[in-house]
Amino acid sequence: MLNSQGRPTSPGEAAAALHPTFTGNRALMQEEPLIFEIGRTDVTGVDLDEPAPFEPRLGDLERKGEIGLPGLSEPETMRHYVRLSQKNYGIDTGLFPLGSCTMKHNPRLNERMARLPGFGDIHPLQPLSTVPGALELMQELSGWLLELTGMQAVALSPKAGAHGELCGMMAIKAAIAAKGENRKLVLVPESAHGTNPATAALIGFTVKPVPARADGTVDPEAVKALLSPDVAAIMLTNPNTCGLFERDVVAIAAAVHEAGAYFYADGANFNAIAGKARPGDLGCDAMHINLHKTFSTPHGGGGPGAGPVVLSHRLARFAPVPFLRREGSGITLVEHVSDAKGEEAPFGRLCAFQGQMGMYVRALAYMLSHGIDGVRQASEDAVLNANYVRACLSDLMSLPFGNRPCMHEALFDDAWLKDTGLTTLDFAKAMIDEGYHPMTMYFPLVVHGAMLIEPTESESKASLDLFIASLRDLAMAAKGGDKERFTGAPYHAPRRRLDETRAARQPVLRWTKPAPIAEAAE
Ligand SMILES: *Cc1c(COP(=O)(O)O)cnc(C)c1O
Numbered sequence: 273m274l275n276s277q278g279r280p281t282s283p284g285e286a287a288a289a290l291h292p293t294f295t296g297n298r299a300l301m302q303e304e305p306l307i308f309e310i311g312r313t314d315v316t317g318v319d320l321d322e323p324a325p326f327e328p329r330l331g332d333l334e335r336k337g338e339i340g341l342p343g344l345s346e347p348e349t350m351r352h353y354v355r356l357s358q359k360n361y362g363i364d365t366g367l368f369p370l371g372s373c374t375m376k377h378n379p380r381l382n383e384r385m386a387r388l389p390g391f392g393d394i395h396p397l398q399p400l401s402t403v404p405g406a407l408e409l410m411q412e413l414s415g416w417l418l419e420l421t422g423m424q425a426v427a428l429s430p431k432a433g434a435h436g437e438l439c440g441m442m443a444i445k446a447a448i449a450a451k452g453e454n455r456k457l458v459l460v461p462e463s464a465h466g467t468n469p470a471t472a473a474l475i476g477f478t479v480k481p482v483p484a485r486a487d488g489t490v491d492p493e494a495v496k497a498l499l500s501p502d503v504a505a506i507m508l509t510n511p512n513t514c515g516l517f518e519r520d521v522v523a524i525a526a527a528v529h530e531a532g533a534y535f536y537a538d539g540a541n542f543n544a545i546a547g548k549a550r551p552g553d554l555g556c557d558a559m560h561i562n563l564h565k566t567f568s569t570p571h572g573g574g575g576p577g578a579g580p581v582v583l584s585h586r587l588a589r590f591a592p593v594p595f596l597r598r599e600g601s602g603i604t605l606v607e608h609v610s611d612a613k614g615e616e617a618p619f620g621r622l623c624a625f626q627g628q629m630g631m632y633v634r635a636l637a638y639m640l641s642h643g644i645d646g647v648r649q650a651s652e653d654a655v656l657n658a659n660y661v662r663a664c665l666s667d668l669m670s671l672p673f674g675n676r677p678c679m680h681e682a683l684f685d686d687a688w689l690k691d692t693g694l695t696t697l698d699f700a701k702a703m704i705d706e707g708y709h710p711m712t713m714y715f716p717l718v719v720h721g722a723m724l725i726e727p728t729e730s731e732s733k734a735s736l737d738l739f740i741a742s743l744r745d746l747a748m749a750a751k752g753g754d755k756e757r758f759t760g761a762p763y764h765a766p767r768r769r770l771d772e773t774r775a776a777r778q779p780v781l782r783w784t785k786p787a788p789i790a791e792a793a794e
Pocket of ligand 1: 372373432433434435465467509513538540541562577579
């Protein structure tokens with residue numbers, strides 16, 4: 273059976289059509305071994321003269337064995353890395369529906385701005401007097417973050433969302449210590465991202481899970497039942513990881529504050545509400561913002577992230593160094609705890625230097641080019657796109673919390689696969705054959721066989737329609753009993769189904785040279 277482009281439609285046929293080739297290449301998709309497998313240690317791209325005899329001064333430290341570096345010419349090296357780069361799937365290649373990750377387009381204007389020599393070429397050890405523009409940019413970015421979140425202070429330096437969580441929770445810990453209290457418990461809803469309980473545990477708190485209601489949200493009564501003088505904070509994501517707005521967030525915040533505890537908001541899902549709702553107005557005390565999600569700076573192998581943390585008036589004074597302080601007409605960078613003034617009580621320092629300058633530039637370029645109305649519209653479009661996907665698939669795929677509006681991600685479960693003998697994993701692998709990076713799978717944990725789809729506002733209606741049509745085609749094949757299309761998938765990827773359990777349990781982290789294979793002719 274051939275489709276309109278003359279391609280085989282059944283994976284069985286497709287697989288049969290793939291005759292093994294002599295080279296291992298598949299058409300123009302080149303098989304690419306590891307660089308150590310193609311290189312030879314006796315060859316390099318340059319010829320160096322043998323050094324004149326000399327007395328090594330390293331004593332015992334001199335290397336005895338072969339160094340084992342692969343020797344390749346420049347064109348061979350070039351090809352190796354370009355081929356590897358072509359195996360990368362990214363938002364610049366196609367739709368990337370990975371839920372909770374906000375894989376949105378990074379406008380190239382941001383890249384141009386980040387490469388301006390005044391930003392791209394500065395060094396963190398340069399005297400501050402030579403970088404007033406960079407400080408001004410950080411101040412302007414801080415202003416946007418505070419305006420969008422309705423908070424009082426910002427710590428720019430955390431380098432990712434999880435690092436931001438650590439920052440916010442350390443500020444909470446410092447605030448509790450400053451009150452002379454010793455609270456030990458942190459409440460974390462069952463649907464939370466794994467980094468939330470991990471962060472709390474890392475700095476010595478004991479995590480208490482908060483059960484989810486049948487509708488996927490947190491019940492303020494369930495929170496109240498767990499509150500006690502021993503509770504330091506709640507860590508809540510809003511919209512939550514089920515793609516639902518926690519509609520009782522204000523009541524939850526009030527109860528938490530009444531118990532003398534703090535409200536940490538996981539802001540990774542800010543793309544659903546930026547420009548629409550201000551977390552400060554909802555009662556948050558600390559929230560990280562993934563610049564690499566909401567504000568489009570590259571991530572997922574595309575570049576470093578940045579996770580600034582905004583703090584409410586309850587926590588502002590505990591912000592870590594370095595932070596910016598406006599003094600007269602200028603801005604200074606407070607780099608040492610000992611330079612704190614007045615109310616300031618920084619809990620310490622999280623990292624060397626000032627954070628990810630390149631990401632600050634990209635995020636501010638995104639904000640300035642969108643304007644506040646554009647930021648708001650991006651959030652609205654992200655929510656609209658997710659609801660479009662949900663509505664167009666809801667007759668075939670099951671929704672764990674009923675067919676009601678979602679925020680910026682549509683969450684399906686695997687109930688609809690029940691009689692097919694197929695799993696969420698099988699479905700995701702078949703998506704790869706169709707040219708799509710799979711959605712987030714098996715997360716959040718509260719939903720069985722979860723499939724979390726976040727299309728973001730980057731996608732056009734045409735691109736969403738093709739994606740939806742592909743998923744519908746797959747869903748109908750699954751329901752129609754075409755098991756082979758799924759259980760053997762991916763058929764077309766450079767590597768077929770891998771043993772992911774073994775890879776996780778027994779990871780091979782170091783390449784070792786395989787024993788030479790005896791020549792068949794011997
Ligand atoms: C992405 C994400 C995080 C962690 O952010 P990183 O930048 O990956 O460290 C935390 N919580 C949620 C809900 C997320 O989606």
